Amino acid sequence: MTPEQFDCLLGLIGPYITKQETILRTPIPAITRLAVTLRYLACGDRMVSLSYQFRIGQSTVSNIILETTTAIWNILQPIVLKQPRENDWKRIANEFNNMWNFVNCIGAIDGKHIVIQAPAHSSSTFYNYQASYSIVLLAICDANYSFTLVDIGAEGRQSDGGIFQRSDIGIAFENNLLNVPPPENISENCILPFVLVGDEAFALKTYMMRPFPHKSLTYERRIFNYRLSRARRIIESAFGILASRWRIFRKPIIASLKTVDNIIKASICLHNFLIKNELRRPVNERRYMFDRMEYNEHGAVRNIANIDVNEQRNAVTIRNKFVNYFMNEGAVFWQYEAVQNNNM
Numbered sequence: 001m002t003p004e005q006f007d008c009l010l011g012l013i014g015p016y017i018t019k020q021e022t023i024l025r026t027p028i029p030a031i032t033r034l035a036v037t038l039r040y041l042a043c044g045d046r047m048v049s050l051s052y053q054f055r056i057g058q059s060t061v062s063n064i065i066l067e068t069t070t071a072i073w074n075i076l077q078p079i080v081l082k083q084p085r086e087n088d089w090k091r092i093a094n095e096f097n098n099m100w101n102f103v104n105c106i107g108a109i110d111g112k113h114i115v116i117q118a119p120a121h122s123s124s125t126f127y128n129y130q131a132s133y134s135i136v137l138l139a140i141c142d143a144n145y146s147f148t149l150v151d152i153g154a155e156g157r158q159s160d161g162g163i164f165q166r167s168d169i170g171i172a173f174e175n176n177l178l179n180v181p182p183p184e185n186i187s188e189n190c191i192l193p194f195v196l197v198g199d200e201a202f203a204l205k206t207y208m209m210r211p212f213p214h215k216s217l218t219y220e221r222r223i224f225n226y227r228l229s230r231a232r233r234i235i236e237s238a239f240g241i242l243a244s245r246w247r248i249f250r251k252p253i254i255a256s257l258k259t260v261d262n263i264i265k266a267s268i269c270l271h272n273f274l275i276k277n278e279l280r281r282p283v284n285e286r287r288y289m290f291d292r293m294e295y296n297e298h299g300a301v302r303n304i305a306n307i308d309v310n311e312q313r314n315a316v317t318i319r320n321k322f323v324n325y326f327m328n329e330g331a332v333f334w335q336y337e338a339v340q341n342n343n344m
Helices: 003-017 030-043 047-054 058-080 086-100 156-160 168-174 219-245 257-278 309-327 335-342
Strands: 105-115 134-141 147-155 184-187 190-192 195-197
Touching (some): 003 030, 030 047, 030 257, 086 105, 086 219, 105 219, 134 219, 147 156, 147 168, 190 309
Parallel strands (some): 105 195
Antiparallel strands (some): 105 134, 134 147, 184 190
16 A cells, blocks of 8 residues: 555544543554554454554554444445446446456456354354355455455355355345346347356356356357356456455454454455555556466355246356357457367
């Protein structure tokens, strides 16, 4: 984070984390409170270490982090994580098509395990298939690696269940509550809906495209899988940027579940705040790299529940329309070589 970005953030958050001065005690200034919190998130330092660095009591450090992350979420969320409207979805779809060559894509979706210390009295519900304790961050991002919708807090053991269907995001998509635009006429004889792109962990839906199974792939389906993978990897890179910037996510978080929830929400907002700020800069001046991001390829959502047969048929028809489009009007000259070289 640059000094200019820090000052901008302090201007937004400072008034809400400033304590009143009394005759008994001089409060810790807002600039120190924000610095302590950002240091904790960016470096993953233990609170006892921050206590020594800033010469503040350990319990005070804990309270500062809880209060400041709460303020970051409350102030930044309406600014950088607003629920998209119809025009926003169309803008996102245009950017996905222009940047990643997937038409009518309104977001890439995946889940990430946030590793935590074993919670007291309920550790088994957070024990996941990776043999660690975690809560799940389910997220959708746009073409610029900025998160658009997030669902936080599912227990780690739910990684084999229907996290997406049970989440507020999944329910909203299922009931068409998110102002997603109606299907558009892409070409003279092709009408396609606006869709999310996910991996094999997600069920095929009329609003969710997933790759074809690897068994008996036709050439056309391999092309589709490549085009979908190219768009879907944006969410992997978004998680990679998140973990690269905020190293608190690189090791188990030692904190209460309430604080962990606040840490995730604040980090998501800070991620978007910095992405949107840096998009105004020339490409060569941006402080993040997309081709070197670290990401655990194991998604957080597996074995999604069965869906209605008629809906499944409609979803299959829609996916086949995307296949035909990518082989005809929507074809790009380099897709054939990419599929051949990658043996997809």
